Amino acid sequence: MHGLMQNWQLTVDKVLDHAAHNHGDREIVTREVEGNVTRTTYKALHERAKMVSSALKEEGIKLGDRVATLAWNTARHMEAWYGTMGIGAVLHTINPRLHPDQVAWIANHAEDRILLFDTTFLPIVEAAKSQFKTIEKFVILTSRDNMPDNSLGAVSYEDWIKGKSPDVVWGDFDEQTACGLCYTSGTTGNPKGVLYSHRSNVLHTFITMGVDTLGMGAADVVLPVVPMFHANAWGLAFACPATGAKLVMPGADMSGKAIYELLDKEKVTITAAVPTVWLLLLTYLQENNLKLPHLRKVVIGGSAVPERILRAFEEEFEVDVFHAWGMTELSPLGTLGALPAHLVDAPHEQQMEYKLKQGRPPFGVELKIVDDEGNDLPRDGETSGRLVCRGPAISSAYFKGDGGEVLDENGFFDTGDVATLDQHSTMQITDRAKDVIKSGGEWISSIDIENFAVGHPQVANAAAIGIYHPKWDERPLLVVQPAPGEKPSKEDVLKQLEGKIAKWWTPDDVQFVDEIPLGATGKINKLKLREMFADYKLPTA
């Protein structure tokens, strides 16, 4: 027997419809790629998104066709999103920090038919142009006046949607319909295509809106520094219209100065980004003796939150830090660091210790850790194992199957992360499965070593990798990028780790490099690092 409730399909067009009808005059503020700040409303954005739909239909775009963007967070980018998704086409966000060859490879793999991009990215598109196999049309997200010279026959976005009808039917298809395509960062290998459905995006939106998740209300002002090409700006491009929160879009300028200006002038209450962006902001704030009186919550994820960033926000700026762990395959939120009940009145240091961990799963994310044979491991906060998960906004496969099988026989997705879970389901990432250092049959967490190493003031960045050892199989080597102008010694750095990690975890050596290689999302590229040290031999070997 079925319930007798309405058949209301979970499609993302309803999110923007909701915003236009109920929060029509709430603003979307954009720092344009040209530098000036513009303002629109959900009502106006909704109408222009419908015009995008008409323009796409005129190009022959149909249900399931892929439309790509190479774009910053702006109101136009949002219009393009909803205009595409609303008619059941698939919005493919390409990460512009990839090499042009990779951009072309991804666009071809996705079989994108149209590419919309910001003027900033013209050089990438020109460089990749000869390799694109499926793109029929290039649209530059700007007005006619700002159109750059190009060899693509590109049209300006404003010209393209001008005069198009805003009367287009949205939705009206199954909620399982594909909605968005986003490739993983390619940190551990080739990027894999994650194909979101309307249903998964709407359910993730609901998850995002919870108090202990991102938790914004209609009166909030949200600045997603995290780009829309990183797994839907962690869901904010949906959750903000769904709640009626005002959106502040930072465009191309991630400098501390530019972000501070927006946070301050627009009275931003919630913001989200990866740690590296916050380092820039914090440096700017400290150098200029500035405060953040309006900001109440900063969400930090994508890689582990360094302690100095956590403390600066919490202690100097009195902003609540929500550490978040997620993956492209999780839409992306997996855990968040809202304080659990038993820590709300706990001493500050205990709270900070908790907030360095990755947090707890919201309803809609099932987490557990397993050993290599797939057996459940205890939630004791000590045992670490492969982190696997289930939920309505978690991948079941990659686009075209390229990335392999990802579910076990119980439907759990293998995250490729190694973690501990405690009795309250507080999760702590100890490593990537591919980065774990296996010494004498035991695991050493590269992330732990790195986190403590970067606590040294003379260290800008640090990475631990496993190096062959005749007796122990692998032993850790610590690679250090010194802070500008600094020359830390091996002993200095190792001293920093003393007493913080188990003695047998101590790296067998420290090597200094000018720059630790980073991937397209700012994470350490250990593949490349391992290549750099392919011929290296440990002094202990």
Add this chain to the structure above:
Amino acid sequence: MHGLMQNWQLTVDKVLDHAAHNHGDREIVTREVEGNVTRTTYKALHERAKMVSSALKEEGIKLGDRVATLAWNTARHMEAWYGTMGIGAVLHTINPRLHPDQVAWIANHAEDRILLFDTTFLPIVEAAKSQFKTIEKFVILTSRDNMPDNSLGAVSYEDWIKGKSPDVVWGDFDEQTACGLCYTSGTTGNPKGVLYSHRSNVLHTFITMGVDTLGMGAADVVLPVVPMFHANAWGLAFACPATGAKLVMPGADMSGKAIYELLDKEKVTITAAVPTVWLLLLTYLQENNLKLPHLRKVVIGGSAVPERILRAFEEEFEVDVFHAWGMTELSPLGTLGALPAHLVDAPHEQQMEYKLKQGRPPFGVELKIVDDEGNDLPRDGETSGRLVCRGPAISSAYFKGDGGEVLDENGFFDTGDVATLDQHSTMQITDRAKDVIKSGGEWISSIDIENFAVGHPQVANAAAIGIYHPKWDERPLLVVQPAPGEKPSKEDVLKQLEGKIAKWWTPDDVQFVDEIPLGATGKINKLKLREMFADYKLPTA
């Protein structure tokens, strides 16, 4: 093309699984029907709910079978819920405030096979016993020691689940499967059966968790005074385990003293009930000079919030009042009164004016007002019309079809309420369609007149009904129940309305009664009131 995301069915057993795994030691505190206070945890409740499932299976209960409860909010009631729903049987909450004949009628209509009930309701069950046609077994929600004498052959709940296996598979059926059955209050006619699906309950849970909806987090302590037999305690019986909030269950005692004690001792942060309950509490607080330092949010709905209740909470007790409008058919939340952005810094009086309205719809509830021909009416805050709505947790039909067709050709459900909407979608109920007074072709809002009339200190309750008038078709009669020991005059009462309502809305007469008849959920029973005044003639007629 479909997205490639996991097929994770939205079934409510996952809600309690989530609580047990991730918030296992959070408490559920119950004031037992016997008066003592007991404590359990989500983990223990989960295990006992599974034992209920085993007990039900032994009784031969299968997917789709109905299991009924006549019960207060207690941990046992929750166990019975999840134990029933987890195996795909349908939990039917019967309103114990109904007459025994109605209880029997509803149980027969639902074809309930098992009835679980609190000792308090034994007299009702005994009285209805001879009329029950389908109930095979009676279970009393208590221990063997507390079992009352009865002629039902009833078993004690604790005996019934004792030794039963907690190893039962939950879920594993389609999310459209029927999950709960709840009849409407019967204010305007016969109660109608609303059949919730697992999907609708889970989606409503997500809606409930939003900051501007009920918005609880894991650190909150929630006291649902609103009973589980009123549309799932407004969703709290799902939303609290979904977030890990501590639950405080008030059992049978709704007195100001009992509720205050729980609010205070358990440090409740969020609570919800109908206005009449809050009147009792406020009187008790004022008489005993008490404060509510922990409480931060009180949700009030089911009927319009009287101004004195709003002001007492907001001004004397500094608690944020969320006015809520809902219906059994909406699972039940439709609108909530979180302040919109433009009023957050507005003068207090403007905020109070807003909070007397019913609020705005969250994402997942589409609202509009239409005229009698179904044409959309403007959102100008003035025009009133029939309120219709759409959403994934809104009825498409009543159980067995008894209640008629409810959707229009666009899938909108007719609420039977008459309301205005403003440009921000702020909704204000002006009347029930059946209660609207039609004077000279124009509508007079009975609710408005009543709300102002009860503002008079000598008035305990007031109801406006339309009475036949030869010239105007109908004119309003105001029926007043004086406050204990008071004797207000007709002139006094009408003076109270002066300047607050349009002159032509002024009732043509005021009649005094000892008691205004109320229905099973404490709402004014206008059907009965109209019967009482069937022979009455207006002095102006």
